[in-house]
Amino acid sequence: MISKIEIKHINALKVKKYRNKYSEFIAEGDKIIKELIEEGLQVVNIFTINENSILQNKNIKVVSDAELSMISALTKHHGSLAVFRMQKKEMQIANDEWxxxxxxxxxxxxxxxxxxxxxxxxxxxxxxxxxxxxxxxxxxxxxxxxxxxxxxxxxxxxxxxxxxxxxxxxxxxxxxxxxxxxxxxxxxxxxxxxxxxxxxxxxxxxxxxxxxxxxxxxxxxxxxxxxxxxxxxxxxx
Amino acid sequence: MISKIEIKHINALKVKKYRNKYSEFIAEGDKIIKELIEEGLQVVNIFTINENSILQNKNIKVVSDAELSMISALTKHHGSLAVFRMQKKEMQIANDEWxxxxxxxxxxxxxxxxxxxxxxxxxxxxxxxxxxxxxxxxxxxxxxxxxxxxxxxxxxxxxxxxxxxxxxxxxxxxxxxxxxxxxxxxxxxxxxxxxxxxxxxxxxxxxxxxxxxxxxxxxxxxxxxxxxxxxxxxxxx
CATH class of the missing domain: 3.40.1280.10 (SPOUT methyltransferase, trefoil knot domain)
Structure with a gap:
């Protein structure tokens, strides 16, 4: 079950202004979500239609197909959607790199x-x-x-x-x-x-x-x- | 002015089955339409919102912004849309080409x-x-x-x-x-x-x-x- 507030919040993240306001963004599909977690990105929460999801996280929530469609930014959802915190690292520019x-x-x-x-x-x-x-x-x-x-x-x-x-x-x-x-x-x-x-x-x-x-x-x-x-x-x- | 039959026909061309049935396809925007005409593709008809269109064709029709949106396959139309006849040339394969x-x-x-x-x-x-x-x-x-x-x-x-x-x-x-x-x-x-x-x-x-x-x-x-x-x-x- 996903709340109306969650739906509203996630849909807001499809707009740059709100992504920057909340410092959050979404990614979809187990493969991409898993890789981003492995890269050390901080997960806010994950929504999946799969009760036996490969994604391991304390903030994971099983939702229905219709619920996932309501928050997905894709024409057809990919089975899961995660909200991540943006990485804000200063970029250091050396004088000898591409x-x-x-x-x-x-x-x-x-x-x-x-x-x-x-x-x-x-x-x-x-x-x-x-x-x-x-x-x-x-x-x-x-x-x-x-x-x-x-x-x-x-x-x-x-x-x-x-x-x-x-x-x-x-x-x-x-x-x-x-x-x-x-x-x-x-x-x-x-x-x-x-x-x-x-x-x-x-x-x-x-x-x-x-x-x-x-x-x-x-x-x-x-x-x-x-x-x-x-x-x-x-x-x- | 575009007729309901025309709208229905063009929207059908967004589906492969009907493209093959009619041997027609659509292209959008003056630049692409112009180039395809120059390549010798046969135009069935052209719809444009521009009364002074650069596209010269006996089957050109000026339509409203709303009408073009009804037939466009793009999120936002590109000002013109043309229906072309598919080219059906036999492909000859030589034994020394990429x-x-x-x-x-x-x-x-x-x-x-x-x-x-x-x-x-x-x-x-x-x-x-x-x-x-x-x-x-x-x-x-x-x-x-x-x-x-x-x-x-x-x-x-x-x-x-x-x-x-x-x-x-x-x-x-x-x-x-x-x-x-x-x-x-x-x-x-x-x-x-x-x-x-x-x-x-x-x-x-x-x-x-x-x-x-x-x-x-x-x-x-x-x-x-x-x-x-x-x-x-x-x-x-």
């Missing part, structure tokens, strides 16, 4: 996939412009496949970050140097632009290495998460 | 992104297992960014295809050879598995080269579209 800068990435699926891809390639830090979709958006959390618990993400003014930490900026643009001919020996920022209009002008002028993924076919552009992955694959971590 | 085989790719966003990525890398043919999401699904069409008009896609039994055309099969699995050490000189099939469980067993036994994208971090797996892109980038077209 950091991904995301300029106004707006699609939650792209954002989640980018976080997951960073986790695969060992990139541990992402800085998002304030025009990016919130990383605690339920669709981002699901697409990240629990990588949100392993990759540090913060929001900041990218221009200030680039100017403060004097690392090189590798910017993905459409008419730069073939990225296969670019040396990535010197660590720094990888800058990826918005799905529709690319990197904003005020940031484009700060790019050190203008790089391009060469096109062999006819598509006008690549999906932002795909472009990110192709570039991250070139880096030595 | 062909992408998709085994039960189910996410429409992944499918559309894969088609778009093929178009970028010059891969012109995709063969889908019957467990794949329909490529004329509105979400696939949107994510493909009109590449659906430039890449040939057909559905077939992948096992029969591999056995009939005796090309090598490069299969993306989790514990194969580092793909950076694999030669891709010999053209053939690139085989990509389902988002959750990878390549089905009956196909896995047919793989010639078992390849893996090396992991440097901690994510359990890569998104299927990302894995596809990373492999396609290695091929010479």
């Amino acid at each position: 950091i991904l800068l995301l300029d106004d990435i707006q699609d939650p699926g792209n954002m989640g996939t980018i976080i997951r891809t960073c986790d695969w390639f060992g990139i541990k830090k992402i800085i998002c412009s304030d025009g990016c979709v919130d990383v605690y958006n339920p669709k981002v959390v699901q697409a990240s496949m629990a990588s949100i618990g392993r990759v540090q993400v913060m929001e900041a003014d990218l221009k200030e970050i680039i100017q403060e930490y004097k690392m090189s900026v590798y910017g993905a643009i459409l008419n730069g140097k073939n990225y296969n001919e670019q040396s990535f020996k010197e660590k720094g920022f990888i800058l990826i632009g918005n799905e529709g209009h690319g990197i904003n002008n005020d940031l484009e002028t700060l790019i050190t290495y203008r790089i391009t993924i060469p096109k062999k076919g006819r598509a006008e552009s690549l999906n932002a998460a795909i472009a990110t992955a192709l570039i991250l694959d070139k880096l030595s971590i | 062909i992408l085989l998709l085994d039960d790719i189910q996410d429409p966003g992944n499918m559309g992104t894969i088609i778009r990525t093929c178009d970028w890398f010059g891969i012109k043919k995709i063969i889908c297992s019957d467990g794949c999401v329909d490529v004329y699904n509105p979400k696939v069409v949107q994510a493909s960014m009109a590449s659906i008009g430039r890449v040939q896609v057909m559905e077939a039994d992948l096992k029969e295809i591999i056995q009939e055309y005796k090309m090598s099969v490069y299969g993306a699995i989790l514990n194969g050879k580092n793909y950076n050490e694999q030669s891709f000189k010999e053209k053939g099939f690139i085989l990509i598995g389902n988002e959750g469980h990878g390549i089905n067993n009956d196909l896995e036994t047919l793989i010639t080269y078992r390849i893996t994208i090396p992991k440097k971090g901690r994510a359990e797996s890569l998104n299927a579209a990302i894995a596809t892109a990373l492999i396609l980038d290695k091929l010479s077209i």
Whole structure:
């Protein structure tokens, strides 16, 4: 049994304003919930339709299928939903590491996939412009496949970050140097632009290495998460 | 003004059964519609909220915002929607070309992104297992960014295809050879598995080269579209 107050609270967490107010976010499905717990994230409570759930927690509650549907952010619920406390760690930036800068990435699926891809390639830090979709958006959390618990993400003014930490900026643009001919020996920022209009002008002028993924076919552009992955694959971590 | 019959017909095209029955599918937004027309796809009709639409067609109809919302498959319509006739070309398979085989790719966003990525890398043919999401699904069409008009896609039994055309099969699995050490000189099939469980067993036994994208971090797996892109980038077209 889930109370009306709980339903209202969890549904509020689908909105960024309330996620920030309560410092909480939701994740769905046993696999992702289990991984986030293993990463040390603090669980507020868990709702599951399974009386023999693999999830072990003192705040677990068995609910009906209809009740879970009322709080799920998915078209069809995944059998369980957990409320987690947001991790608020200060990001320390060393001057010799790869950091991904995301300029106004707006699609939650792209954002989640980018976080997951960073986790695969060992990139541990992402800085998002304030025009990016919130990383605690339920669709981002699901697409990240629990990588949100392993990759540090913060929001900041990218221009200030680039100017403060004097690392090189590798910017993905459409008419730069073939990225296969670019040396990535010197660590720094990888800058990826918005799905529709690319990197904003005020940031484009700060790019050190203008790089391009060469096109062999006819598509006008690549999906932002795909472009990110192709570039991250070139880096030595 | 749009008629009730038109609304009913277009909404039916959101379902695969009716798309196949009528041999029609929908695409939304001026940019994608324009590109598909330029690719030679046959337009059945176009609905737009813009009286000065850039789309030129004898079957164009100006509708209200509310009317377009009634037929759009998107959360928020993109200003225009077109009904296209499906292209039914026989796919000719030469014995010396790259062909992408998709085994039960189910996410429409992944499918559309894969088609778009093929178009970028010059891969012109995709063969889908019957467990794949329909490529004329509105979400696939949107994510493909009109590449659906430039890449040939057909559905077939992948096992029969591999056995009939005796090309090598490069299969993306989790514990194969580092793909950076694999030669891709010999053209053939690139085989990509389902988002959750990878390549089905009956196909896995047919793989010639078992390849893996090396992991440097901690994510359990890569998104299927990302894995596809990373492999396609290695091929010479």
